[in-house]
Structures are given as structure tokens and as C-alpha cells.
Amino acid sequence: MEKNNQRICKRCFLKDIAPEEYLESMRTYLDGLDEEIKADKQLYEERLKECESCENLREGICRICGCFVEYRAAIKIRKCPAIHPRW
Numbered sequence: 001m002e003k004n005n006q007r008i009c010k011r012c013f014l015k016d017i018a019p020e021e022y023l024e025s026m027r028t029y030l031d032g033l034d035e036e037i038k039a040d041k042q043l044y045e046e047r048l049k050e051c052e053s054c055e056n057l058r059e060g061i062c063r064i065c066g067c068f069v070e071y072r073a074a075i076k077i078r079k080c081p082a083i084h085p086r087w
């Protein structure tokens with residue numbers, strides 16, 4: 001990915017990415033997902049609503065699987081990793 005003529009490494013750790021660039025990177029990733037693997041908008045929103053009220057959500061990360069829930073919820077075949085899945 002190129003931004004302001006500056007190359008951004010696609011394999012950087014989060015600690016190496018400025019917070020505002022990280023958010024942009026997440027949006028670019030989600031927008032670029034293949035439609036075949038992507039959860040549709042309604043399913044995605046329903047999943048995030050469940051995460052929002054879940055005690056395992058901490059700063060966008062699921063404490064059970066360690067995933068950023070916005071990434072996990074975007075993939076159609078993914079499931080909530082809880083013993084009693086919420087989605």
C-alpha cells in the first residue's frame with residue numbers, strides 16, 4: 001500500500017503503525033475482502049452488536065480468541081469462539 005509517496009509495509013506489527021493508519025489499514029482490509037468469503041452487511045452488524053454487549057470484548061479484541069472482532073465478524077465462516085457462541 002502506498003500513501004503520500006511513502007510505502008507502508010503490509011507485514012508490520014501494530015506497534016509500528018500509527019493509530020490513525022491502523023484504522024485505515026483495517027478499513028482497507030475489510031473493503032478488499034473477497035465477496036465470496038465476506039459476511040453480508042446485516043450479518044456483520046448483527047455479530048458486532050453481540051460482541052458489543054459481550055463481557056469478553058476488550059478494546060476491540062475478543063479475550064477468548066485474541067482476534068479483533070471486526071476482522072473475525074467480517075468472515076462469513078467464522079464463528080464466535082465462546083463455549084456458548086453468541087454468533
Ligand code: SF4
Pocket residue numbers: 050051052054055056057061062063064065069079080081082085086087
Ligand atoms: S466471545 Fe464472541 S461475542 Fe464475545 S467478543 Fe468474542 S467473538 Fe464477540
